Amino acid sequence: MTKSLSELVSQHQELIEKAVDAVNTRRNWSPFKDSPSRKFYPEGRPEEGKAAFEARIGQKYEIDQPGITGWTGAEVSPYTGKQLGITYPLSDPDILVDSAKTAMASWGRTTAEERIALCLEMALRIYDRGFEMAHSIMHVAGQSFTQAYSGSGPNALDRGIEALAYAAKAMKDVAPSGTWERRFGADDIVLEKKYRMVPRGIGLVICCASFPTWNAYPAMFASLATGNPVIVKPHPIAILPIAIAVEECRAVLADFGFDPNLVTMAADTPEEPVAQKYIDNPHVQIIDFTGSPRYGGYLEKTVTEKLLYTETAGLNSVVIDSTENLAETAKAIARGTCLFSAQMCTSPQNIHIPKSGIMTADGHASFDDVAAALVSAVDDIANAPAAAAGVMGTVQAQNSVDLVLDLMERLDGHEGAQVIRRASPYVHPDFPDARTLTPLIVTLEAGNEEIYSEEHFGPVLFIIAAEDAEGAVNDATRLARQHGAISSFLYSTDADFVDWAVEEYVRSGMNLTINMHGAMWINFAAAYSDYHVTGLNPAGNACLADLAFVASRFRIVQYRQPASSVASIAA
């Protein structure tokens, strides 16, 4: 330990101030580079990270947390099809909870500034392991190397720091003390009041398989910063990235003299899931869940007397009314849906287009013209192996491949449905055994809602004929109100139409991206600037991050006494 806690607080003061400024102004900011380009890093860093990952293969991932009862691990690389053979400690839930409770006492007595500085230090140290993290994410989740580096690394850490900024604001709002003076009858009463922030209880963070760090960092840091210990439960097929994060958090805590059991990992197996044991424990007071609508919905309907923040999934849609440039629009959508083979919570699935076609700067384009443009744009990515590898990466689970292929078979010859692009593997240039699948694209006449009114978790694009542009917006927004939506997209050159549509999306609690072309992924969510999930539709009950995401994670307890009494006691 080379540095004192107060030095750490000073060192990170500017960082948290900049983060608070960023969330206040919603401007672009990050303390990180989100590209794996060698030019940004010390020489050898990329190789060290890869070597660190490779050294884990077939080994125990030692985390010196309490209550270890065994070892588990069944991760299979979607790139190689091989088991990673890494095993992780299984801990007794009661012992992890007890350890967290014990650790909580001292953590609750730190200042907000200290906890925030320590969380920032955790984020910076996890960032320093970015290449190791990127290879880990690749080989458990299946993202491309570039996306694994940026999206699951600095972009996810930024979201954690964004949550810290909100925690800082919410805690700063609580005055530590106040003097209160008032005359009652003949008495001048002067009271000295103290206000103490008290953590709520143990936070459980349940992570998803395909993007494990993305919601984990905001939840972990929001709970930790407000004084709560966290137990992180990784998905059993994507433990490694969480193990790295937990290890680094524990190291920071230990380095500064805190009980590392403020952050522990609750690994489990698909056969013996452990989440509910923690959820049912009365000391677990905060639950952050990312995962399936099925389990998320179950939690929403059953969890009481605890805080519950969920992000599940929904039907992300694109409506095209008109566009300046159909090829650019098709390219933008194709990139969005191809990114990580549509396994992102923000991946578009349903494209709603007027059955009579759309207006473009080059004149009218029929429904089939638009569909053809989308197929062509997807082909441009799918048929170029280097592009496909960089954009699509792999499909994490065989289940997703089966689901898409089954769907394709079901829709071949289905009344009102036409498969206009078949899903098939592409050959990854570096990993010939990679599990890949290029998008299935299907056009659908009206009246096939049973097909597109559910999320198909895999590379599928439905192009759905709407009565007209308003009908397209009505379809997209109605489905979102019923089934949820995280990202929504609209293309229109008609200002009045956009104005009308915006109100429909707002009313339906849908975040909307309008007329997005160019090099930015249309479903790119910028920390500090884009609110992720509205909490207003079934895709989740929380926004990451806003004041509501943090303000209830701590409570305020006050004590007051006459100023004269304070003096006499002190004297």
Add this chain to the structure above:
Amino acid sequence: MTKSLSELVSQHQELIEKAVDAVNTRRNWSPFKDSPSRKFYPEGRPEEGKAAFEARIGQKYEIDQPGITGWTGAEVSPYTGKQLGITYPLSDPDILVDSAKTAMASWGRTTAEERIALCLEMALRIYDRGFEMAHSIMHVAGQSFTQAYSGSGPNALDRGIEALAYAAKAMKDVAPSGTWERRFGADDIVLEKKYRMVPRGIGLVICCASFPTWNAYPAMFASLATGNPVIVKPHPIAILPIAIAVEECRAVLADFGFDPNLVTMAADTPEEPVAQKYIDNPHVQIIDFTGSPRYGGYLEKTVTEKLLYTETAGLNSVVIDSTENLAETAKAIARGTCLFSAQMCTSPQNIHIPKSGIMTADGHASFDDVAAALVSAVDDIANAPAAAAGVMGTVQAQNSVDLVLDLMERLDGHEGAQVIRRASPYVHPDFPDARTLTPLIVTLEAGNEEIYSEEHFGPVLFIIAAEDAEGAVNDATRLARQHGAISSFLYSTDADFVDWAVEEYVRSGMNLTINMHGAMWINFAAAYSDYHVTGLNPAGNACLADLAFVASRFRIVQYRQPASSVASIAA
């Protein structure tokens, strides 16, 4: 309508700024006078208020809200024992919900500043009806005139404005728009982003019988300010004060061109309670509950997928370790417990004293000396009819009288218990038929926890022998963790002991008042300065008010588009 909405916003701008300053600094502030003294009001105002109340007797209280299916009202004055004979509209729950939904649309498009200004206007107009409100509170809840005026009038309105201050802060935290610029590859992306606050849904406010306005205003204003309509459900034996408030809120809304159905009243009867119908309605998204631990606890265990804020009740305690002045301490506690005949959520019930007695500035006082001092201090109030009337008022429900008298009978001759002051009515100087009861005081040896580990809703004081002062704190804090506590009190001249004890109270989520003597009621809760309820123990799950009380009542929806697209659409 003499004034525009923008004029109203300007007019109340300073008021909300001062309220925000007050909650930030926790200083003493109020826009109101909280004394009914004539000198503060225009000539004739007190008489007009009394006359307005009296004119209601035996009449229908017309509220022109939709869905009226009948009339109800069974209020009985605890001062006269007579039925008030006022009846109130019963409305069909589905119709009230539909009306609120309809009203919500336009309300959601107002600005935060407009909604806050309108809520402030409601508060000011309710304040102007303060004397009518005071007589109404007296004759349904049974508070003394002075307390009815201040505690259920300006002090309660201040708490509403306090909630508005938090709503203002939480909404101000959301930037309405932002420009985001970043380079992606060869593209300079500039996005214009808009952030819209969206109300959560209909707010249901369930009021208690004995202090109906106290938590109603914060809940109503917190929901209204954040864009949600409210349906206020008064307790069936205390409808009148809520009817006045609802009527005034509706008048303000109508005056400024808004749908008055943003605020409606859901009266019901004890035989056919209606709350659950609203709670089960999916459009009701926010529930603020004040009332019994039984129903509040049921809601805490059953309500999911909605916001729920509860305040119920707990075991408020006093621990005496030592005191500068035993007579003053006894007087302070006696006044606290006598105030409104201990029917306040902040009334102390359990006095924990070391069995060996305490130290005072005048030397040692035995357990029995302390008990005798408490009896004497209560007698000073109870035996002076004018003092008794001003402090104790009446007992609202015969049930509370029966409960105390039954308890007294049960404890007469109970092993380890000694009734040292008998509960009996005092004769109210102005209302000879008033339902009154002076406090029962009982000393208890250790091992009688089954007696004092529940709230007895009525004038009862237990003086409980503890092993020593630390044991007294341990007993008080353990009981609060198990059964809840809203106010807690400690007397000690030992600074080290206070420091130790404070940590125990904080750890138990208990707000604490230390060494309070003098003219201020020890259980006086000052809006803007005292956080009411911690949410950390079973006495309630929410704090009124803090950021957490408001931040989740609205959500944020965003839309974003390239700056170039905005320009081209606008052109």
